[in-house]
Amino acid sequence: MIPRVFVERRLDWIVLLSALSLAAIGVLFVTSASQGRFPGLPTRQALWIGVGLLAMTAGVLVDYRRLLKLSFLFYCASLLPLVYLLLFGERIANVKSWIRVGGFQFQPAELAKIATALLLAYLFENEDEGRLRPGTFLKLSAIVGVPFLLVFLQPDMGLASTFLPLLAVGLFYGGLPLRGWIAILLVLVVLMGGGWFLLKDYQKQRIGTFFNPEADVLGSGYQVRQSKIAVGSGGFTGKGYMEGTQSQLRFLPVQHSDFILAVIAEEWGFLGVLLVLGLFAALLLRALTLAALARDRGGVFLILGVTAMLFWSVTVNSAMMIGLLPTTGIPLPLVSYGGSSMATTFLGIGLILGVEYRRFANA
Amino acid sequence: MLKVRDDRRDLTRRIEVSRIVAGAVFSALTFAYWYIQIVQGDRYFELSENNRIRSVKVTAPRGYVLDREGRVLAENQPAYNLQLYRREARNLEESIAFAARTLDLPPEQVRARVERGLRDPEFLPIAIAENLGLEEVARIEARIPEHPEFAIAVSQRRLYRRNGEGAHALGYLSEASPDQIRRFGGVYRLGDWIGQKGIEASYERLLAGANGERRVVVDSYGREIDEENRLEAEPGQNLFVTLDAELQEIAEAYFRERVGAAVAMDPATGEILAMASSPGYDPNTFTRRVTAAEWNALTGNPDHPLQNRAVQNAHAPGSVLKVFLAYGALVNREVDPSASIFCPGQATFYGRVFRCHKKGGHGWVNLRNAIKVSCDVYFYNLGRRLGIDRIAEYARAFGFGEPTGIDLAFERSGLVPSEKWALEKRKARWYPSETISVSIGQGPILATPVQVARAIAGLVRGGTLPTPHLFLASQDPATGARLRYKAESKPGMPIDAASLALVKDGMWAVVNEPGGTAFGSRVPGLETGGKTGTVQVVGREAIPRAGADRRKLEDHAWFAGFAPLEDPRLVVVVFVEHGGHGSSAAAPLAKQIFAKRFGVALPPEPPPLLRAAAPPAPAPAPALAQARLAEKPLP
Numbered sequence: 001m002i003p004r005v006f007v008e009r010r011l012d013w014i015v016l017l018s019a020l021s022l023a024a025i026g027v028l029f030v031t032s033a034s035q036g037r038f039p040g041l042p043t044r045q046a047l048w049i050g051v052g053l054l055a056m057t058a059g060v061l062v063d064y065r066r067l068l069k070l071s072f073l074f075y076c077a078s079l080l081p082l083v084y085l086l087l088f089g090e091r092i093a094n095v096k097s098w099i100r101v102g103g104f105q106f107q108p109a110e111l112a113k114i115a116t117a118l119l120l121a122y123l124f125e126n127e128d129e130g131r132l133r134p135g136t137f138l139k140l141s142a143i144v145g146v147p148f149l150l151v152f153l154q155p156d157m158g159l160a161s162t163f164l165p166l167l168a169v170g171l172f173y174g175g176l177p178l179r180g181w182i183a184i185l186l187v188l189v190v191l192m193g194g195g196w197f198l199l200k201d202y203q204k205q206r207i208g209t210f211f212n213p214e215a216d217v218l219g220s221g222y223q224v225r226q227s228k229i230a231v232g233s234g235g236f237t238g239k240g241y242m243e244g245t246q247s248q249l250r251f252l253p254v255q256h257s258d259f260i261l262a263v264i265a266e267e268w269g270f271l272g273v274l275l276v277l278g279l280f281a282a283l284l285l286r287a288l289t290l291a292a293l294a295r296d297r298g299g300v301f302l303i304l305g306v307t308a309m310l311f312w313s314v315t316v317n318s319a320m321m322i323g324l325l326p327t328t329g330i331p332l333p334l335v336s337y338g339g340s341s342m343a344t345t346f347l348g349i350g351l352i353l354g355v356e357y358r359r360f361a362n363a
Numbered sequence: 364m365l366k367v368r369d370d371r372r373d374l375t376r377r378i379e380v381s382r383i384v385a386g387a388v389f390s391a392l393t394f395a396y397w398y399i400q401i402v403q404g405d406r407y408f409e410l411s412e413n414n415r416i417r418s419v420k421v422t423a424p425r426g427y428v429l430d431r432e433g434r435v436l437a438e439n440q441p442a443y444n445l446q447l448y449r450r451e452a453r454n455l456e457e458s459i460a461f462a463a464r465t466l467d468l469p470p471e472q473v474r475a476r477v478e479r480g481l482r483d484p485e486f487l488p489i490a491i492a493e494n495l496g497l498e499e500v501a502r503i504e505a506r507i508p509e510h511p512e513f514a515i516a517v518s519q520r521r522l523y524r525r526n527g528e529g530a531h532a533l534g535y536l537s538e539a540s541p542d543q544i545r546r547f548g549g550v551y552r553l554g555d556w557i558g559q560k561g562i563e564a565s566y567e568r569l570l571a572g573a574n575g576e577r578r579v580v581v582d583s584y585g586r587e588i589d590e591e592n593r594l595e596a597e598p599g600q601n602l603f604v605t606l607d608a609e610l611q612e613i614a615e616a617y618f619r620e621r622v623g624a625a626v627a628m629d630p631a632t633g634e635i636l637a638m639a640s641s642p643g644y645d646p647n648t649f650t651r652r653v654t655a656a657e658w659n660a661l662t663g664n665p666d667h668p669l670q671n672r673a674v675q676n677a678h679a680p681g682s683v684l685k686v687f688l689a690y691g692a693l694v695n696r697e698v699d700p701s702a703s704i705f706c707p708g709q710a711t712f713y714g715r716v717f718r719c720h721k722k723g724g725h726g727w728v729n730l731r732n733a734i735k736v737s738c739d740v741y742f743y744n745l746g747r748r749l750g751i752d753r754i755a756e757y758a759r760a761f762g763f764g765e766p767t768g769i770d771l772a773f774e775r776s777g778l779v780p781s782e783k784w785a786l787e788k789r790k791a792r793w794y795p796s797e798t799i800s801v802s803i804g805q806g807p808i809l810a811t812p813v814q815v816a817r818a819i820a821g822l823v824r825g826g827t828l829p830t831p832h833l834f835l836a837s838q839d840p841a842t843g844a845r846l847r848y849k850a851e852s853k854p855g856m857p858i859d860a861a862s863l864a865l866v867k868d869g870m871w872a873v874v875n876e877p878g879g880t881a882f883g884s885r886v887p888g889l890e891t892g893g894k895t896g897t898v899q900v901v902g903r904e905a906i907p908r909a910g911a912d913r914r915k916l917e918d919h920a921w922f923a924g925f926a927p928l929e930d931p932r933l934v935v936v937v938f939v940e941h942g943g944h945g946s947s948a949a950a951p952l953a954k955q956i957f958a959k960r961f962g963v964a965l966p967p968e969p970p971p972l973l974r975a976a977a978p979p980a981p982a983p984a985p986a987l988a989q990a991r992l993a994e995k996p997l998p
Contacts (some may be wrong), residue, residue: 128370230411233411235408300374
C-alpha cells in the first residue's frame with residue numbers, strides 16, 4: 001500500500017516553479033523600487049513569502065475535500081472581520097480595508113477570496129446537470145455578492161472587483177444559457193447608469209482620467225502617464241536593474257506594490273515583461289489543464305475559482321500599467337509588495353496543487 | 364469506494380474555451396507592451412529623459428533649546444546654500460569652475476564635493492557651499508539661466524546665543540559623518556546636520572524632527588514649474604534644559620582666566636543648574652562649517668577645549684573625599700567623634716613621613732574640627748584603621764568609580780582603587796602606604812566633578828544618589844504639549860541622622876567658622892556647608908618634565924558645597940586645574956553661585972584684611988524664606 005501513495009501523490013512542478021520564480025522576481029524588484037527609502041521592505045516581503053509557503057504547504061497537505069465540507073464555516077468566519085472593518089475599522093489611505101495587529105497590517109478581504117472560492121467549489125460539487133439551475137444561480141449570487149458588497153463599501157472598488165471572477169466562473173462553467181447572459185448584460189447596463197451616482201468622487205475622477213488622461217496631467221492622470229513613460233522608456237532590454245530613472249525617481253507613491261510591473265518593464269525592458277507574463281501564462285494555463293484533469297467536480301471548481309481570480313488580477317494590473325484600464329489598486333499577485341496578497345495567493349496555489357496531489361487518491 | 368465519474372464533457376469543453384481566451388488575453392497584453400516598449404520606445408525614452416524632477420529637501424526646523432526659565436540658548440536662523448543638480452549640468456567641469464569662480468572657492472574643494480555626491484541618485488542635489496552671503500546669492504541667481512543646474516536652497520542654521528556659554532552641556536551640530544549616517548539607518552544623508560555632543564547629541568532625534576521633501580518639476584532654465592509631491596516637515600521638539608542661564612553666566616565668567624569645571628545641581632532631583640568647562644569653544648564655529656585652521660586650533664590646544672571637564676576628566680578628589688570617609692566610618696561605628704588626635708604637622712606610617720598641609724600642625728583635633736580644618740594627620744590615622752577596601756566600599760556607596768548616568772555621552776567613570784584592583788589592573792600588590800594617600804583623596808583615586816556633585820547630594824540629602832540630568836522638559840512646538848523628565852536615583856549609603864548631622868556641622872564650620880578652610884567664602888545670610896580640596900598633581904619626579912611651564916606645577920583646587928544646611932537645594936562643585944588652594948581658587952565661585960541662586964546680594968569684594976573681621980551672619984530664617992521665593996516655577 002505504501003508505495004502506491006508515492007506513485008499517486010504528485011506535485012505539479014510547472015505551477016510550483018512559476019509561482020516561486022515570480023515571487024523571487026518580486027523580491028528583486030521590491031528591493032530596487034524601495035532602495036534608499038524603505039530599507040526593510042525586501043526582508044518583510046521575503047518573510048511574507050515564507051508565511052505564504054507555509055500556507056501553501058498546508059493547502060497541499062490538508063485534503064481539499066475536507067476543506068470543502070467545512071467551507072461554509074470558513075466563509076462565515078472570513079466575513080466577520082469584513083463586517084468588523086465596516087463598523088469599527090480605521091481608514092488607511094482612504095479605505096477601511098486593513099486590520100492592524102502589532103506592527104503588521106492585514107487585509108482580511110484577501111482571505112475571504114479563498115474562502116469564497118472554497119464555498120463556490122462546494123456549491124458546484126454535485127451540480128452535474130450541465131446547466132445552471134435558478135436555485136444555484138441565486139446561491140451563487142449570494143455567495144459572491146455578500147463579500148463583494150462588504151469590500152465595495154470599504155470602499156475599495158479594486159479589491160471588490162477581484163471577487164467578480166468567481167461569479168463568472170459559476171455562471172460560465174456552471175452552464176448559464178444564452179438568454180441568461182443577455183439578461184445579465186441588460187441589468188448591467190441599467191446598473192452602470194445608476195451606479196455612476198453612487199461612486200465616490202475620487203473613483204469617478206479615476207474613471208474620468210482613464211478616458212481622458214491628458215486632462216489632468218499632474219493629478220490622477222499623472223500616475224498613468226508616468227507609468228507609461230517608465231514602461232515605454234524601458235525599450236527592449238531595459239535600463240538595467242536598479243538603473244531605471246523613472247523608478248529611482250520614485251515618481252509613483254506605490255511603485256513597490258501596485259506599480260511593480262512598471263519598474264520591471266523599465267529596468268528589464270520588454271524581455272522582463274515577457275518573462276513575467278510568460279510565467280503567469282504558464283502557471284494559469286497549466287492550472288486550467290489541472291482543472292480539466294481533477295478527480296471531482298469540487299476540485300475542478302476550486303482550481304477554476306482560484307485561477308480565475310489570479311487571471312483577473314494579473315490582467316487588470318498589467319493593463320492598467322499602460323493605461324488600458326483605470327488605476328484601481330489591484331496588485332500584481334506574487335510580485336507586488338504586500339503581505340496579505342502574498343500569503344493568500346500562495347494558499348490558493350497550494351489548493352491548486354492539492355487538488356492535483358490527490359488526483360488518483362481514493363477517498 | 365470509487366465515485367462514479369459524472370459526465371464532464373461540457374465542463375471540459377468550456378475549460379478548453381477558457382484556455383483559448385486566456386491565451387488570447389496574454390497575447391494581447393504582450394502585443395500592447397511590445398507596442399509601447401518597442402514601437403514607441405524611443406519617444407517614451409525621450410520623455411523620461413526630459414522628466415526633470417528635482418527633490419527639494421524641506422528642512423524640519425530643529426527644536427529650540429531653552430533654559431529652565433525659558434531663555435533661549437539655541438535657535439535657528441535662515442542660511443543660503445548652493446546646490447548642484449548634476450542631471451541638468453551640460454558639463455560638470457564647467458559647473459565646478461563656475462561655482463569656484465563665483466564664490467571664490469578652491470576648485471578642488473568643489474570637485475571633492477561633487478565627486479562625493481555622484482553616488483546619490485541624480486535627482487538629489489549635491490551640496491556645494493553653505494551659508495552664502497546675500498551678495499553671493501545675488502551673483503549666483505543672476506547666472507542661473509545660463510547654469511540651470513545650480514539652485515539656491517534656504518536652510519536653517521543653528522545659532523547659539525549667549526556667547527557659547529554652556530557649550531559643553533549643549534554640544535554643537537556638524538555634518539553627519541558616514542558612520543553616523545549608517546548608525547541612524549537612512550534618516551540622514553550626506554550634508555545633513557546632526558548633534559555631535561552634549562544634549563544636541565543626546566536628544567538628537569527629539570530635537571531634529573523629520574525633514575520633508577518636495578518633488579518639483581523644473582523647466583530647462585531650472586525654474587520650478589510644478590510640484591508633484593510634498594511631504595511636510597515635522598518640526599523638532601523644543602527642549603527645556605535644567606540649566607539656569609544666569610548661574611551659567613557666573614560660572615563661565617569665573618572660568619574665563621582659569622582651566623577647570625564647575626557643576627551646580629539640585630541634590631533633590633539631580634537637575635544640573637550650571638555646568639561649565641574651561642577652556643570652552645564657540646559652538647557657532649561648527650555651524651558656519653569649521654575651517655581647517657579653526658579645527659586645528661581646537662584639537663591642537665593642549666587644554667582640549669572640546670572636552671567637557673565636568674564629566675570627561677577625572678582627577679583625585681583630594682580632601683573632598685574626607686567627608687565621605689568620615690560619614691562612612693561614623694555610620695559603621697568605626698570612629699568615636701569625640702575622641703581627639705594630636706596633629707604635630709606630620710606623621711610616620713610604614714616608615715614613611717606623611718605631612719599635614721599645615722606645617723606647624725593642628726594640635727588636638729576631633730572629627731568635626733578635622734573636617735573644618737581639613738587635618739590630614741587625623742584622616743591618615745582614620746584611613747589606616749579602615750584599610751583600602753573599606754575606604755573603597757564607602758567611596759562606591761557614594762557613587763565613585765561608576766558613571767553617574769548623566770544624559771551626556773563620553774562620561775568617565777573615575778576610579779576607586781582596592782587590593783583586588785591593584786592585583787588585576789596593576790599586576791602588583793597594594794602598598795599599605797598608598798592607603799594613607801588615598802585617605803586624603805590623593806593617589807590613584809579619581810573622580811569627575813559631576814560624580815563629586817552626586818556624592819555630595821547623596822550625603823547631604825541622606826541616602827539616595829540622584830541621577831544628574833540636563834533634560835527638564837520637551838515641548839511640541841505645534842500643540843505645546845510637554846513631556847517632563849522623570850527624576851531617577853539610586854540608593855547610596857544608609858541614612859544615619861546623628862552621623863549626618865555631625866558631618867554637616869563640620870562642613871558648615873568649613874565655611875562659617877573662623878579657621879575653616881573656606882571661611883572666606885561664606886554667604887552672609889545663607890547657611891552653607893562645604894569642603895575644600897587641594898590636590899598635589901606632580902610628584903617631585905615630574906617637576907623637571909614640566910620645564911618652563913610653572914603653571915603646571917600648581918595644585919588642583921576643589922570645592923564642594925551645598926546650601927541651605929537644612930533641606931539642601933543646591934550643590935556646587937568647582938574644580939580648578941592648577942588653581943592652587945581649594946579655599947582661594949575654587950570656593951569663591953561656589954559662593955557667587957549660592958548667592959545668586961538664593962537671592963543674596965553680595966557686597967563688592969572687600970580687601971582681604973577686612974574680610975576676616977566681617978560682622979557675624981544675621982539670623983538664617985529670612986534668607987531661607989528668600990531662598991524659596993527665588994525658586995521660580997518653570998515657565
